[in-house]
Amino acid sequence: MALAERVDEIVRGLPRGWERARLELTLEEADEADRAALILAPATPGRSGRTFTLYVHDGASGLAPTPELVRRVLSRLDEAGIRARVRLAGHEQPPAGTAPTERAVEQRATLASSWDALLRRLPPDWSDLYAEIELDSTDYLARSALLLAPVNPSRYGDPPIFRFRCASEKGYGVASGMARRAFERLDEEGLAGRVRVLRVLSDTSSPFTQGPVWRVDGHSV
Numbered sequence: 001m002a003l004a005e006r007v008d009e010i011v012r013g014l015p016r017g018w019e020r021a022r023l024e025l026t027l028e029e030a031d032e033a034d035r036a037a038l039i040l041a042p043a044t045p046g047r048s049g050r051t052f053t054l055y056v057h058d059g060a061s062g063l064a065p066t067p068e069l070v071r072r073v074l075s076r077l078d079e080a081g082i083r084a085r086v087r088l089a090g091h092e093q094p095p096a097g098t099a100p101t102e103r104a105v106e107q108r109a110t111l112a113s114s115w116d117a118l119l120r121r122l123p124p125d126w127s128d129l130y131a132e133i134e135l136d137s138t139d140y141l142a143r144s145a146l147l148l149a150p151v152n153p154s155r156y157g158d159p160p161i162f163r164f165r166c167a168s169e170k171g172y173g174v175a176s177g178m179a180r181r182a183f184e185r186l187d188e189e190g191l192a193g194r195v196r197v198l199r200v201l202s203d204t205s206s207p208f209t210q211g212p213v214w215r216v217d218g219h220s221v
Contacts, residue, residue: 003074003086010088011056011067020063021091023054023070028083036084039076041215043069044199053089063121063197111183114195119176123202127168128211130199130221133183135160140191147185150178154221163198165221171204171211 027050043065046053057063138160151174153162165173
């Protein structure tokens with residue numbers, strides 16, 4: 001069975017209401033590990049030898065990688081002829097007391113409150129993140145670009161999406177509080193959308209640099 005199909009099978013078998021799943025992918029050939037790491041990079045896996053750990057989010061929390069993203073990168077492993085086994089190593093349910101109706105309300109919340117909710121879900125030692133805001137309408141692009149200027153946004157693709165970096169304490173990226181204020185300005189003008197965290201790193205050290213660099217679609221961000 002192809003790796004991408006196996007992930008689909010695993011996700012379909014998860015219990016209703018799952019929030020995050022941990023997958024372990026083990027390569028058949030150890031000497032393929034470096035090549036596989038490059039292909040898997042968009043899913044930000046952990047690595048130990050020839051075994052990779054991927055955390056898959058359900059998509060409702062606003063965190064990545066989503067099942068679709070993981071499926072895409074594993075499809076690339078299949079296409080590259082890199083043989084591996086993938087298994088479900090564990091999964092998490094939402095915190096007790098978080099009813100589905102409450103989660104649905106959260107998704108419809110303001111951008112500023114959605115940002116607060118995303119930050120609360122991050123590890124306490126997070127240091128750098130890469131995020132995006134997808135607007136509900138292309139009509140909002142020009143005004144939003146102006147209001148989001150403090151976060152140094154970049155347009156991404158055809159959908160009305162801006163992406164930006166954020167730093168917890170130091171390094172490259174807007175401060176989380178400044179990002180929240182920019183989102184409040186969008187909320188005040190009724191420019192609705194959704195904000196997501198795409199990549200996150202914890203406890204990075206950057207004494208001689210501006211911080212880590214991610215490679216997304218062949219470009220440094």
